[in-house]
Amino acid sequence: xxxxxxxxxxxxxxxxxxxxxxxxxxxxxxxxxxxxxxxxxxxxxxxxxxxxxxxxxxxxxxxxxxx
Numbered sequence: 001x002x003x004x005x006x007x008x009x010x011x012x013x014x015x016x017x018x019x020x021x022x023x024x025x026x027x028x029x030x031x032x033x034x035x036x037x038x039x040x041x042x043x044x045x046x047x048x049x050x051x052x053x054x055x056x057x058x059x060x061x062x063x064x065x066x067x
Contacts, residue, residue: 009042 004025009017017038023031032039032046039045 006044008044009038010044011041012043012048 005022006025006028007017008021008023008028008031011017028044029046
């Protein structure tokens with residue numbers, strides 16, 4: 001069986017947290033739903049957006065306007 005535990009919080013900058021706990025994936029998701037005070041700096045935060053790759057909407061409209 002795969003170990004699905006995480007270190008809470010796992011900082012996005014890679015540095016070690018002063019206080020960290022080993023939590024399961026369901027515990028991690030529950031903490032995020034309840035707005036746990038460390039979730040906003042965590043690498044496992046579901047609300048963190050990945051950078052969008054490819055042309056933006058603005059650049060697409062410029063490309064469409066060219067004859």
